[in-house]
């Protein structure tokens with residue numbers, strides 16, 4: 001699997017999720033089997049590039065390549081400038097966001113709302129490609145199936161985007177109107193894949209190895225992208241990978257391994273955000289990790305009262321050690337994608 005000149009180790013991608021897929025989480029997923037990770041979106045608004053949030057998002061230190069940065073906006077010239085700015089700071093691939101349902105830039109809807117304005121969407125793609133192509137940087141794009149069920153134009157746009165020089169297309173199998181509700185559908189993704197020569201990535205509701213196998217077979221996509229199901233379960237990538245290769249299930253991680261993986265993630269997380277902000281933003285990752293496990297909800301509530309890094313790490317380790325007294329491996333949980341509201345909110349940030 002290639003994106004332009006970049007050869008990827010496999011075809012399992014971790015999804016860009018604002019407020020989630022930061023550098024520590026991307027590195028964690030890559031270590032546990034994801035072949036590719038796109039960063040959280042960076043705004044095309046110049047005045048925000050110096051902000052702490054944007055500069056953290058642009059921090060790729062120690063990350064395995066290729067470095068892919070997602071940009072969001074509504075103005076072709078600003079998007080082209082944002083692409084150039086990120087390339088100068090190490091981006092090797094630029095991804096255009098036409099998938100987010102809730103992003104407002106300069107009082108205009110960006111993200112998937114652009115799918116409704118095909119002329120502007122194409123103008124943005126052409127402007128970004130014009131800046132990236134001479135620098136040898138492939139441009140990829142992530143979108144939904146359309147604005148609404150009545151306006152499902154992903155196939156028409158995909159053909160235009162391919163002709164304009166897009167190197168890979170990811171499709172989340174929902175319309176903009178659906179937000180994160182309902183079920184993802186894969187017919188549109190299959191139709192786009194059949195019509196295009198560039199790699200197509202299927203995304204939406206891939207929560208298990210079996211679902212991954214079925215979505216690959218149904219859509220014939222070149223790769224799969226997993227978002228919410230990796231929250232708190234970053235080992236899903238090696239589990240899916242093993243199942244696709246052998247048809248057999250990999251054992252769940254031991255409780256000890258999960259404890260150590262999460263401890264390492266916390267330390268990386270504090271390294272990027274510092275103590276005050278890091279302890280708070282780590283809570284959601286810990287909450288996802290213990291979700292559905294015996295006593296997980298009580299622990300989550302207790303953990304939300306802790307304000308120091310050492311307390312948080314120690315509480316997490318103690319909790320897993322206690323779980324380890326009754327379980328050798330992590331017990332199965334119901335890993336439904338139930339984070340609709342959180343998805344909207346973080347995406348709007």
Ligand SMILES: Cc1cc2nc3c(=O)[nH]c(=O)nc-3n(C[C@H](O)[C@H](O)[C@H](O)COP(=O)(O)O)c2cc1C
Pocket residue numbers: 015016017018019020040041070097098099100142172203204205206225226227228229337339342343344346347
């Ligand atoms: C919290 C959250 C933040 C997201 N932020 C972005 C984003 O910045 N850019 C983007 O293209 N998609 C974003 N998405 C959409 C995901 O990349 C993905 O398309 C969606 O979650 C469906 O995949 P899943 O069912 O595997 O989660 C976000 C989703 C969530 C839940």
